[in-house]
Amino acid sequence: MAAIPGRRFPRPWRSGEGLLVLPALLFYLAVYLYPLSRIAAWSLFERGFTLKFYRELLDEPMYFRALGNTLEISFLSTALCLLLGYPLAYLMATTSARARSALMVLVLIPFWTSILVRTFAWMVILGNNGMVNRTLMALGLTGAPVKLLFNMLGVQIGMVHVLLPFMVFPLFAVMSGIDPNILRVARSLGAAPRRAFRHVFLPLSLPGIAAGCVLVFLLAVGFYVTPALLGGPGQITLATMIEMQINTFLNWGFAASLGIVLLLVVGGIFAAFSTLLGIGRLTGEA
Amino acid sequence: MRAVLWAFCGLLLVFLIAPILVVMVTSLNDSQYMEFPPRTWSLRWYANFFGSAQWTGPALLSVRVALVVSVCATVLGTLAAVGIVRGRFRGRQALEMFLISPMIVPIVVMALGLFFLFSAVHLLDSPVALTLGHTVVATPLVIVLVRAGLRASDPALELAARSLGANAWRTLIYVTLPAIRPSLAAAAVFAFLVSFDEVVVAIFVGGPASTTLPKRMWETIRFEIDPTLTAVSSLLTLVAVFVLVVAAVVRRPGKRGAGLTV
Numbered sequence: 001m002a003a004i005p006g007r008r009f010p011r012p013w014r015s016g017e018g019l020l021v022l023p024a025l026l027f028y029l030a031v032y033l034y035p036l037s038r039i040a041a042w043s044l045f046e047r048g049f050t051l052k053f054y055r056e057l058l059d060e061p062m063y064f065r066a067l068g069n070t071l072e073i074s075f076l077s078t079a080l081c082l083l084l085g086y087p088l089a090y091l092m093a094t095t096s097a098r099a100r101s102a103l104m105v106l107v108l109i110p111f112w113t114s115i116l117v118r119t120f121a122w123m124v125i126l127g128n129n130g131m132v133n134r135t136l137m138a139l140g141l142t143g144a145p146v147k148l149l150f151n152m153l154g155v156q157i158g159m160v161h162v163l164l165p166f167m168v169f170p171l172f173a174v175m176s177g178i179d180p181n182i183l184r185v186a187r188s189l190g191a192a193p194r195r196a197f198r199h200v201f202l203p204l205s206l207p208g209i210a211a212g213c214v215l216v217f218l219l220a221v222g223f224y225v226t227p228a229l230l231g232g233p234g235q236i237t238l239a240t241m242i243e244m245q246i247n248t249f250l251n252w253g254f255a256a257s258l259g260i261v262l263l264l265v266v267g268g269i270f271a272a273f274s275t276l277l278g279i280g281r282l283t284g285e286a
Numbered sequence: 287m288r289a290v291l292w293a294f295c296g297l298l299l300v301f302l303i304a305p306i307l308v309v310m311v312t313s314l315n316d317s318q319y320m321e322f323p324p325r326t327w328s329l330r331w332y333a334n335f336f337g338s339a340q341w342t343g344p345a346l347l348s349v350r351v352a353l354v355v356s357v358c359a360t361v362l363g364t365l366a367a368v369g370i371v372r373g374r375f376r377g378r379q380a381l382e383m384f385l386i387s388p389m390i391v392p393i394v395v396m397a398l399g400l401f402f403l404f405s406a407v408h409l410l411d412s413p414v415a416l417t418l419g420h421t422v423v424a425t426p427l428v429i430v431l432v433r434a435g436l437r438a439s440d441p442a443l444e445l446a447a448r449s450l451g452a453n454a455w456r457t458l459i460y461v462t463l464p465a466i467r468p469s470l471a472a473a474a475v476f477a478f479l480v481s482f483d484e485v486v487v488a489i490f491v492g493g494p495a496s497t498t499l500p501k502r503m504w505e506t507i508r509f510e511i512d513p514t515l516t517a518v519s520s521l522l523t524l525v526a527v528f529v530l531v532v533a534a535v536v537r538r539p540g541k542r543g544a545g546l547t548v
Contacts, residue, residue: 018369018373018374019369035399039398042402084298087294106302108530109306117306117522121309125305131322161301164298224394252402262395266392
């Protein structure tokens with residue numbers, strides 16, 4: 001059997017299998033691509049072509065603030081997730097198999113719990129009558145309830161809670177691939193543990209850091225539920241603004257232009273990092 | 287140093303798990319003020335959930351939609367994954383990217399597009415719209431899971447079946463798919479969960495005639511905090527944990543397919 005160059009097997013009868021993609025492709029065209037094109041159309045047309053919905057976006061400070069809020073919230077929660085998630089992923093990668101699976105289960109349980117449930121849980125805990133405030137008041141640390149909800153603090157607590165696993169998993173995937181012998185070599189060559197970590201382990205874990213940060217940032221930029229429930233007027237994001245435009249202000253064209261901006265932000269970040277990191281790492285191929 | 291690391295991670299895990307436990311305990315309150323810990327205990331909020339059509343109606347709708355979504359997304363996604371992994375054609379990689387791309391589109395943007403689509407064809411506020419919308423969200427996940435299973439399985443088996451005279455369909459049904467059964471099961475389960483938990487599409491395209499459980503919860507959280515929510519929350523968490531355990535047990539024998547983490 002002569003192998004055809006570029007193929008692992010001679011498979012003259014195999015040509016038909018690509019056709020299996022067709023049902024999904026047709027479905028996507030109707031229910032994914034067409035809706036996205038409708039967004040673009042709504043943002044650009046109102047009795048003829050217009051850029052007014054985009055101009056409004058630049059002119060009205062409130063809308064511009066929504067973009068700023070979105071980026072601020074996303075940067076902050078990405079940084080917090082990295083700071084908190086890195087030690088956890090490190091522990092998971094370097095501990096015994098038994099402890100690792102226990103840790104994994106403890107991360108997976110919240111991961112698979114509905115976001116709505118988790119966000120609601122924080123409302124119960126952080127509210128004026130919540131557990132935290134009543135404990136603080138019982139201890140006499142504060143006379144009146146501290147405001148923990150409907151501000152940046154509440155949003156960050158909720159976001160980090162939801163997004164942390166998305167940081168831990170890619171970090172752990174990369175770290176568990178780092179050969180522990182390399183660290184032993186560094187140690188035997190006289191590097192102190194701290195030095196071995198900083199000059200050997202940390203650089204080797206960089207791909208995980210990059211993948212985790214991109215993933216968390218992308219999710220954070222488009223996040224709706226948590227900012228909407230735990231944030232206040234100062235935490236209006238592109239996502240929450242879109243919903244308000246549709247359900248409250250009935251301004252479809254403007255909602256559409258906000259949607260396009262959000263899509264461009266996400267697409268831009270994704271394109272930049274997929275060229276830097278290679279596409280596979282971001283699409284779950286690793 | 288190691289002790290500090292363990293202590294830090296211990297606190298972090300408390301942060302991750304505690305809110306869920308607090309809500310579960312709070313749901314056993316007899317008072318309507320969501321006290322923690324409850325002063326008097328009862329199951330009245332669970333009774334409230336199961337006894338009120340306001341809650342059971344949306345819950346049943348959610349289950350129905352999620353079942354249909356699970357079937358549709360698994361069929362579409364599995365066929366597409368087989369086509370991508372086993373097929374050889376021009377533009378395969380670009381097509382693969384396209385089929386997975388809904389995963390990076392913010393759910394709000396997807397929901398907005400679906401809102402425009404279904405308002406144009408007068409399908410807003412219908413279970414059909416919810417099902418179609420959730421299927422788009424779930425299908426990329428199925429593709430990723432099944433693709434991983436296919437890449438781990440041996441194409442030589444299919445080659446053998448073909449050379450023994452099985453046609454393409456028989457090979458697919460009797461050889462390819464059975465070999466990746468654990469991935470298919472995981473994909474179907476996750477498609478179900480994605481739809482069952484989905485709230486943003488439900489907010490945009492759902493309405494009074496098609497209120498899913500997450501949408502009902504959303505409205506309740508926003509407009510009147512009702513302790514029944516704590517009961518619903520703990521039920522949902524129990525379902526998720528149960529599914530997770532089942533998925534882990536199902537996956538164990540073959541050790542094949544993608545991880546639980548996608």
